[in-house]
Amino acid sequence: MSLKSSVISSLFWKFFERIGTQGVQFIVAIVLARLLAPSDFGLIALVTVFIAIANVFVQSGLNTALIQKKNADNIDFSTVFYASLGLSLVLYGVLFVGAPLIAKFYNNQTSLIPVIRVLGLILLLGAVNSIQEAYVARNMMFKKLFYRSIGAIIPAGTIGVICAYKGLGVWALVAQQLSNSLLVCIIMWFTVKWRPSLIFSFERWKQLFSFGWKLLCSGLLDTVFRNLQNLIIGKFFSPADLGFYNRGDQFPNLIVNNINTSIQSVMLPSFSSLQDDRVRLKSVARRAISISSFAILPLMAGLAAVAEPLTIVVLGEKWLPAAPFIQICCFSYAFWPIHTTNLSAINAVGRSDIFLKLEFIKKGYSLIALSLALIFYQSPIGIAAATAITAPLGAFVNAYPNKKLLNYGYLEQMRDILPSFGLATAMGICIYALSKTIAIPAMLQLIVLTIIGMIFYLLCAKLFKMESFDYIIQTIKEIKNKKGL
Numbered sequence: 001m002s003l004k005s006s007v008i009s010s011l012f013w014k015f016f017e018r019i020g021t022q023g024v025q026f027i028v029a030i031v032l033a034r035l036l037a038p039s040d041f042g043l044i045a046l047v048t049v050f051i052a053i054a055n056v057f058v059q060s061g062l063n064t065a066l067i068q069k070k071n072a073d074n075i076d077f078s079t080v081f082y083a084s085l086g087l088s089l090v091l092y093g094v095l096f097v098g099a100p101l102i103a104k105f106y107n108n109q110t111s112l113i114p115v116i117r118v119l120g121l122i123l124l125l126g127a128v129n130s131i132q133e134a135y136v137a138r139n140m141m142f143k144k145l146f147y148r149s150i151g152a153i154i155p156a157g158t159i160g161v162i163c164a165y166k167g168l169g170v171w172a173l174v175a176q177q178l179s180n181s182l183l184v185c186i187i188m189w190f191t192v193k194w195r196p197s198l199i200f201s202f203e204r205w206k207q208l209f210s211f212g213w214k215l216l217c218s219g220l221l222d223t224v225f226r227n228l229q230n231l232i233i234g235k236f237f238s239p240a241d242l243g244f245y246n247r248g249d250q251f252p253n254l255i256v257n258n259i260n261t262s263i264q265s266v267m268l269p270s271f272s273s274l275q276d277d278r279v280r281l282k283s284v285a286r287r288a289i290s291i292s293s294f295a296i297l298p299l300m301a302g303l304a305a306v307a308e309p310l311t312i313v314v315l316g317e318k319w320l321p322a323a324p325f326i327q328i329c330c331f332s333y334a335f336w337p338i339h340t341t342n343l344s345a346i347n348a349v350g351r352s353d354i355f356l357k358l359e360f361i362k363k364g365y366s367l368i369a370l371s372l373a374l375i376f377y378q379s380p381i382g383i384a385a386a387t388a389i390t391a392p393l394g395a396f397v398n399a400y401p402n403k404k405l406l407n408y409g410y411l412e413q414m415r416d417i418l419p420s421f422g423l424a425t426a427m428g429i430c431i432y433a434l435s436k437t438i439a440i441p442a443m444l445q446l447i448v449l450t451i452i453g454m455i456f457y458l459l460c461a462k463l464f465k466m467e468s469f470d471y472i473i474q475t476i477k478e479i480k481n482k483k484g485l
Contacts, residue, residue, distance in 0.1 A: 024150070026254055028157035028176070033247065033315045035164040036172065042239030044173045045246045046106055047115050049227040049234075051122060054091040056219045058084055058127050064347060065208040066134040078196040079204045081131045088127035095120040106234060111170075119174050125181040131196075132188040148187045156180035218359040225363050228370065229387065233380050241380045247315060248325020248384075251307075255299050256333040278349075282406040285345050286416055287471070292337035293417040294461075294468035301428030302453045304330040306435060309442040309449070325384055332388045338395040338413060342402055354401050362397050366390045419466050427457045 033041075062080040066072050099116040103109050160176025168175070233242045303310070307326040311319055346355050366387065373386035396410050403409035431453045438445055461469035 024153045024157055028153075028160060029250065030314055031161050032164050032172065032176075033319065035161070036169065037240075038243030038247070038319070039239040040170045040173065040243070041246055042234065042242035043109070043112065043115070043170045044119075044177075045230050045242050046109075046234045046239070047102075047112060047119055049230050050095065050102060050116070051120055052223050052227055053220070054095060054120075054123055055126055056216065056223045057091055058088045058123055058130070062208050064134075066131075066138060069208065072138065074194075074197055075199055075201050076204050076208060077131055077135060077194065078199050079201050080134075080208060081128075081196045082200050083205055084127040084130060085124070088123045092120050092123050095123075115170060115174055119178060121178060122181045125185045129181070129185050129188055132192050132194065135192060135194045148184060148191060151187050152180050152183035156183055218356045221359045221363045225366060229383050232370075232374065232383055236374075236378075237380055244319070244322045245325050245380050245384060247319055248322040249329045251310070251326050252300060252303055252329045252333045255303065256296055256336050278406055281345065281348070282408045285341050285402070285406060285408060286413075288341045288344075289337055289413055290416045290420070290468045291471065292341070294420045294466070294472070296337055297334055297417070297420045297424035298427055298453070298457045300330040300334040301424040302431055302450070302457075305428045305431035305453070306446055306449050309435065309446045312442040313446050324381055328381070328384045328388045332391045335391045335395040338417070339398050342398040342413075345402055345406060349405055351401070351405065358397055358401070362390075362394050365393065419464070420468060423457060423460055423464075423466070427453055427460075430456065 062084065066076060066080060069076065096117050099113040100110075102116060103112040106112060156176050156179040159179045160172050163172035163175045166172075229245065230242060233245055304327040307323040307330075308320070311323045311326065315322065343355060343358075346358075369386040369390050370383065373382040376382075377385075399408075399410040399413050431449050434452065435445065435449055438448065440448070458469075
């Protein structure tokens with residue numbers, strides 16, 4: 001019960017941190033989408049490919065190692081802090097010098113050079129902040145992240161909108177991202193008590209790196225592949241095409257990340273505390289998969305069904321080519337609860353070697369699918385579809401090791417999510433059919449379909465007495481009773 005209370009409290013604050021942050025960011029993105037051109041979003045996406053890859057090295061898996069280690073102390077945290085900061089300086093130097101080569105790769109778009117050199121400063125800020133976040137996660141202090149994120153995203157969003165209104169184009173997006181990272185770093189420095197000591201232990205670094213290097217390789221593979229679509233679309237198609245793809249990915253990514261990142265952030269320290277009790281660990285993993293699937297699957301099905309009216313209402317008709325990307329990405333993100341829970345469990349029991357092997361397997365067949373799409377279906381839609389097609393197979397690959405580690409195999413996991421999957425699919429089909437028959441303005445259509453979808457899903461969940469629905473209701477009652485509401 002103590003663990004459950006801690007997990008629920010942490011999930012509450014982490015979830016509202018994500019909701020608050022992404023909610024503000026979503027509003028800002030809508031305003032920016034109406035002030036800026038699709039090509040501006042495409043240009044920033046070209047740059048973030050290389051920054052995201054460099055950031056994997058900065059993180060290097062050591063922050064996860066700090067969370068997973070049973071008795072991590074200030075020597076461990078200080079060691080990782082200086083190692084990450086030093087590496088970030090080196091990588092920023094590489095980006096600064098290599099900016100002309102990156103611009104040349106993208107068909108001599110010299111306007112990318114100053115953008116890369118300025119936005120690359122995020123690496124230095126991220127190195128400082130990543131260790132603070134590891135400290136917060138290890139101590140389940142997610143309330144601090146809520147205040148940090150809200151305190152940074154609102155002024156950063158305001159800066160971005162003002163810059164866009166002044167006609168600064170892509171620099172509005174640079175200003176927004178850079179100011180947000182800077183404010184996050186400053187707020188965390190004053191709200192989290194941890195400070196680095198003037199100490200660096202090479203022995204501690206080796207111990208942490210023995211676990212973290214596998215996560216570094218895994219993260220590098222995952223980041224490179226996730227950004228490979230951006231790289232290919234940016235190279236072979238127009239910046240506007242890349243802008244449509246990124247806006248299409250934004251909607252499902254926004255929803256899933258709010259839920260999935262909240263669960264993942266809390267699950268790793270929770271799972272790690274149970275790494276010696278595999279029976280309880282399996283029980284918590286089952287609950288995580290079933291609850292997150294119950295929440296994410298209907299959202300993805302509903303979002304795919306209303307993609308067109310949503311795009312028109314939120315972004316405007318000039319962004320309508322993004323609607324098919326929304327539908328494709330919804331299918332890909334629907335499997336994230338299985339990915340996240342299984343990988344968190346594998347990390348929690350200290351098997352980062354398995355984590356790395358899984359990444360090699362998944363990226364191998366995903367690269368084959370992407371290559372075939374580029375050869376036989378030469379369009380951004382085909383590239384996005386290649387990733388979606390491999391998503392169910394990836395869920396199976398991630399689940400396979402836990403048959404042995406937790407006695408929780410793929411078939412048992414599928415049985416746990418099948419009720420949510422079936423109900424979400426039925427709801428999505430109904431909403432999509434209604435969207436093609438109800439001839440009303442897009443705004444009104446979006447509101448009506450959303451309300452009908454919510455009522456349909458929740459009513460059926462109650463009618464069929466779904467376990468996840470009953471568990472959520474019971475948990476809400478427990479929280480109310482505990483707080484005397």
